[in-house]
Amino acid sequence: MTLSWVQIIRLGLVQMALGAIVVLTTSTLNRLMVVEFALPALLPGALVGLHYGIQLSRPRWGFTSDTGGNRTRWIIGGMVALAIGGIGAAFGVTLFTMSFSLALAISVLSYALIGLGVGASGTSLLALLATATAPDRRAAAASITWLMMIFGIAMTAGLAGQFLDPYSPQRLLSVVTVIAIAAMLLTILAVGRIETGVTCTHEPDTTSFMDGLRDIWAEPKTRNFTLFVFLSMNAYFMQELILEPYAGLVFNFTPGESTTLSGAQNGGVFLGMLTVGTVATGLKIGTLRAWVVGGCIGSGSALSLICLTGIIPTPFNFTHLVIALGFFNGMFAVAAIGAMMALASEGRRRREGTRMGLWGAAQAIAAGFGGLTGAVLVDLARTIAPDGQAFGLVFAFEALLFLAAALMAARVIGTARVPENASMVPGE
Template structure:
């Protein structure tokens, strides 16, 4: 019975993340490709807009702190996940027309995109913080590695499914087909969230709610103060600081290619929409295989989470260099194997690093710490998007380098970021991190209030 309960819980947690996977896939492999390669928008504008919502990720710490203290209808995670997911899904109804405006280089469309994607960022900060905290709270430390593997596999699989659906509904850019595709988003998010989270969380009693209000630190501070709180926490514990920057650099090392991979296929190899959509399937399939392989390997070996993450990061760096080589030699046949290597590395890395993220929390403050790691993820992805677009515009659109050479420089820069992250990872100890006690957190919050 325990085995069945574990898998039922794991499958439901996985279903709950499918809607988020759908939204991020549409935004980062379809919207960017259409705007840049099909409609002629400036790459730096599009990738900066896509990256914008990640820079609002400091809200993850705020929402984590807020939800730790304030339950809605007796639940600290479920209402926040549901409301934020549905709110984020609504912007996709407007994105097809925004893409046209960006292609026309309209200031009005750019401003509208800024507002919509900014709102998306605030909503997804709440969603990510609450989802990760729920996962940490309903799983044991022993279960966590397996749950993380399956949940992340579901997110990747949802990206692959999104690519397949997009490729079938819109093999070549068509504004009406794009609108029909994006109109599916609210329904996808509603159904998967409802099936995944309803009834998962235990409802707290009024007495427990009163205890939360009495014992948890006051959460009435402005969301902007979370930058200072993060700084205070990092200054008091070197392992918090090292893990934050490890996550930030590693995410850059994985996702700097995310907003430009499809334009790379279009500009260097002349591929159409359907062909570049297959990139998502290649690296996503590799990631799924990596997750399941590492799950099997972990069952029969004593590999540490740190070793697993290190191995995955090295594979990502090797795969990125192979993609760069494919562009320089104009060998399209090398792209798929290289993306599979990247995917395998991402799968290995995610099992190790995400499990470490959930271990790098303390009892009663899961929302706060998962929000902090989520902020590092968001900033890493945001920097990755902006840097990829800036490098594309500065190196390729200006004619400074050829398209193949420009992309090789970008992919090489990404590989270096991942190698730097691996170097930081080697200095981190989960056991020493646990030395950050509740009094240390109170001190960090008190420092913020005094500041």
């Protein structure tokens, strides 16, 4: 027995819970450190980089859940660690005005827990989806769960933004605690009893972890796609830690307004993903490669215009440009996921999970490196230029990375369309 559409959507709720906690730690807390507490952007960049760096363990978490025979416990246990880390990170931020060393120690421990939680819960969840979903539903299942995660991010950012103003440490802790506890409860209810009712479609791979990793790295397609993931995700995440500070420093957004802006951006991501899912999957228009390239070029163009808004008067609305950036980011991301699902089954058999783990690790490295690089470049640029120009230089550099990713995608991604049987609309 494989996962039904209802069960796939239930697992998507876990992805939604993951995104709800992570968006607060990577966006809201980061903005508070840079704007309200006047800390260098390098600090939140390093903390977020730590949480992504710990996610290098993703292939090992996938291997552990494969051999352990109980993915549910790792999904729930990881979510508990993530929730505790999220609450701890918020508490750490409130202490920076009283004791920098204590606040830093709590923040480091909390972001480490966040990385462990996301790695354990997220990887085990994807492993359960990969092994318990019928082959003709895998692409649709990945798209549905990803869209639900983005929806959770956008909804949380929007709602949290409404409750954070006027800002106070007590209000921050209350908002984060409520979201973290809700995410834990939702995960327990959503994933409960699913694993016991399905039969995995793949037998466990008895090859050792390192031997399996060497096997797939020897495959040119896998290796080249890994490099594409690293480059494109660098571009995707470089603005993650600096967009809200940019809104606060250049456009005078309040903490609540900048958190709402993050929600609007992720709303754009959701619409971009939904557009590709509807047009490419439902209407069979365009190839995955064309959607990836178009999304990368559109993202670079939106970043170029965002760069100009902080330097010279333009007729463009800053919030609308951020939504456009999210839309093209969503186009690129969901098409890249489709290409990833297609490539995961190519090459040596019974290595799908290892390939997904490798690409997940490449994404984690790029996310941490890209976010940290953006923060460091902004700090350096602000020493020699006004805020608008300093942030604009980094956005312009990110736009160039997106154009480079578009060129690479044109070379490494095939021209395959979404499979005919991979409808995103649950029909059973």
